[in-house]
Amino acid sequence: MIAYIIRRLLIAIPVLFGISLIAFFMVRLVPGDTVTAMLGNSYTPEQAEALRAQYGLDEPIITQYILWLTNVLQGDFGFSHFTNTPVLEAILLRLPVTIELALLSVVIAVILAIPLGTIAALKRNSKFDYGASLFGMLGISIPNFWLGTLMILFFSLWAGWFPSGGFVGLYESVWGNLQSMILPAIALGTAVGAVAMRMTRSSMLEVTNQDYIKMARAKGVSSRRLITKHALKNALVPVVTVLGIQTGYLLGGSVVVEQIFGLPGVGQLALQAITNRDYALLQGTILFIASAFVIVNLIVDIIYGFLNPQIRY
Amino acid sequence: MADNILEVRDLKTHFHTNDGVVKAVDGVDLHVEKGEILAIVGESGCGKSVTSQSIMRLIGAKSSEKVSGEILYHGEDLLSKTEKEMRQIRGKDMSMVFQDPMTSLNPAYKVGTQIAEMPIIHEKKDKKSSWKRAIDMLTKVGIPSPEKRASQYPHQFSGGMRQRGVVAMSLACDPDLIIADEPTTALDVTIQAQVLDLLRKLRDDTGTAIMMITHDLGVVAELCDRVAVMYAGxxxxxxxxxxxxxxxxxxxxxxxxxxxxxxxxxxxxxxxxxxxxxxxxxxxxxxxxxxxxxxxxxxxxxxxxxxxxxxxxxxxxxxxxxxxxxxxxxxxxxxxxxxxxx
Structure with missing residues (x-):
């Protein structure tokens, strides 16, 4: 197992290298650069040149890349000139918010998806099943920013139960933190939950038709045990895949939802980095999101091993 | 008649489908005596498997499935039992071996765990003694190094071994009757012979009656005492x-x-x-x-x-x-x- 994890991490190196290349050059395809973004509309070419020289942007692009990569390998992700902090610090500052939001969304998704999907599969073609399908369709097709906006309208502005935006740190107030997180987490979690619910339903339908389920019934296993012990563990493999991919996205920061709810997460940071052409920050953020994906995938693969003993590393 | 473990009278299993009623089993009478091996023979689709699953009441729960007649197990009609009562009979008094050993074991659990589940649910035994029972059962069905094998997963077993595992599972609570639904069809010939020998030996040792569902007359001649030939339900x-x-x-x-x-x-x-x-x-x-x-x-x-x-x-x-x-x-x-x- 440990050898497998190490091997997987080694495989991640070329992946991340590729991403660093893409990130670095893609960022530079955007019209304008850090300097023009910083100086605004009125500046002389001399000022711009001076600033470029100061940030090392006048070097040939390959040199810039090699320089950046060498620094990254040494743990130095560069300096964000706009936020005036080192990139790593800027990301690490935002990270807890994004991780909390991602985890909360996944928890909401799981709480919705697994019971709903399971019951829908067991009561196939019943009213419950149709209701769950409706939820699945709505959850997938409703954009989360629209749902988020609606929720702000209903629960914050009209009912006044939650703040309409802004973030309260976990250490300041647990309750306040939860209040500021719950709406965005629901907005994100319903979509993830809808995808995972549909997956749970179809996977459960497939598993309950398997011979080993018939065999378990012939053994005299109760229906509850049949579902929770015999069926669910097998049915969860594809659901974990879906949840894993979605968690990867969520860890990358849910740019729009973070923006709507005013949460200072990684997504918001990436958005700022793009508008400001903050190259170092943007590269760092992309690299971080890619690493998050790689790690989440690794975790998913490890969970597979627990669910399905046929998968051995 | 007193020695009959199972008596089925006028069993009808009809499936109500969109295309009409499928009379898969339509008035079956049969009985199984204590300790005998009864073969039910017939071609595919004649209702053999449906008969066996109706007896176990694995069919009949859905509104589209209608099972009628009498299924007397030691004189008690199984069709009048509740699902909860049936659950206590399934596995404990009557157990089943299915056709395909590759798919009838749960891939997510150790073989030993799956066998040990029987005494756990039926005899309220603790995990440790149930595990020991699982090892005993694996020994009984002739699986070498049973301690090691019990903690392996089904995919680590060959086809014949898996079917032995399934037989071990069905025997774990010492049932009166085993319904074996084509237990050798999915196995190759040499393994078939081993499984048949095993079933005969187990019947001789434990006195468990076996209802053997098959379309293979060779199996019937080799193993069985009595034969019921089924045709179109x-x-x-x-x-x-x-x-x-x-x-x-x-x-x-x-x-x-x-x-x-x-x-x-x-x-x-x-x-x-x-x-x-x-x-x-x-x-x-x-x-x-x-x-x-x-x-x-x-x-x-x-x-x-x-x-x-x-x-x-x-x-x-x-x-x-x-x-x-x-x-x-x-x-x-x-x-x-x-x-x-x-």
Missing amino acids: KIVEEGTVADIFDNPQHPYTQGLIHSLPKPGSRERLKPIEGQPPNLHNLPEGCRFQDRCPFVMDVCREKQPELVPADKQDHQAACWLMGEEENDGDGRTGESEEPEKTF
Whole structure:
């Protein structure tokens, strides 16, 4: 197992290298650069040149890349000139918010998806099943920013139960933190939950038709045990895949939802980095999101091993 | 009759589908005596498996499935039991071995865990003693190094070993009756022989009766005591293995026996012409009429019931039975009557 994890991490190196290349050059395809973004509309070419020289942007692009990569390998992700902090610090500052939001969304998704999907599969073609399908369709097709906006309208502005935006740190107030997180987490979690619910339903339908389920019934296993012990563990493999991919996205920061709810997460940071052409920050953020994906995938693969003993590393 | 573990009377299992009612099992009578091996033989789709699953009440829970008749287990009608009562019977008193050992073990759990589940749910045993029971059972079915094997997963077992594992599971609570639904069909021939030997040995050692569902007459001859031949949802002939093989009474049974190759014989095999009837749309009268070489008018009008043939315990459902006494009653002048050779 440990050898497998190490091997997987080694495989991640070329992946991340590729991403660093893409990130670095893609960022530079955007019209304008850090300097023009910083100086605004009125500046002389001399000022711009001076600033470029100061940030090392006048070097040939390959040199810039090699320089950046060498620094990254040494743990130095560069300096964000706009936020005036080192990139790593800027990301690490935002990270807890994004991780909390991602985890909360996944928890909401799981709480919705697994019971709903399971019951829908067991009561196939019943009213419950149709209701769950409706939820699945709505959850997938409703954009989360629209749902988020609606929720702000209903629960914050009209009912006044939650703040309409802004973030309260976990250490300041647990309750306040939860209040500021719950709406965005629901907005994100319903979509993830809808995808995972549909997956749970179809996977459960497939598993309950398997011979080993018939065999378990012939053994005299109760229906509850049949579902929770015999069926669910097998049915969860594809659901974990879906949840894993979605968690990867969520860890990358849910740019729009973070923006709507005013949460200072990684997504918001990436958005700022793009508008400001903050190259170092943007590269760092992309690299971080890619690493998050790689790690989440690794975790998913490890969970597979627990669910399905046929998968051995 | 006191020695009958199981008596099935007029069992009907009908499936209500969009295309009409499928009469998969339509009036089956059979009994299993203590410690015997009863074979239920018939071609695919004749209702063998549905019969066995109806007996276990694995069929009948859905509104589209209608099971009627009587299933007397030690004199108690299983059809009047609640699902909860059935659960206590399943696995403990009656257990089942399915056709495909590759799919009948749960891939997510250790083989030992799956066997140990039986004493845990039925005898409320603790995990440790149940695990020990699982190892004992694996030993009993002849799996080498059972301690090691118990903690392996099904995919680490070969096909024959898995089927032994399933048999071990079905035996774990010492049932009176094992229903084996084509337990050797998915296995290759040498492994088949091993599993059959195992079943016979277990019956001899434990006195467990076995209801063996098969389409393989070789298996029947090898293993079983009595045979019930099924055709299109009904039992058409019932008797001892010797009766059925040496003196088959029903034209369908005769056809089955004739379609077996005989060692050393250069005779061409005689298949039964035609196809079994559509279970959606069964003909009036005998279900074998369209394939029967001896068909008479009465066969197209009335369904024959099982009646004693040459002996009291050798029964067949055919209008040819008792013909001698009836002296051709119901017979028509339809062409010429083929010579009866039995």
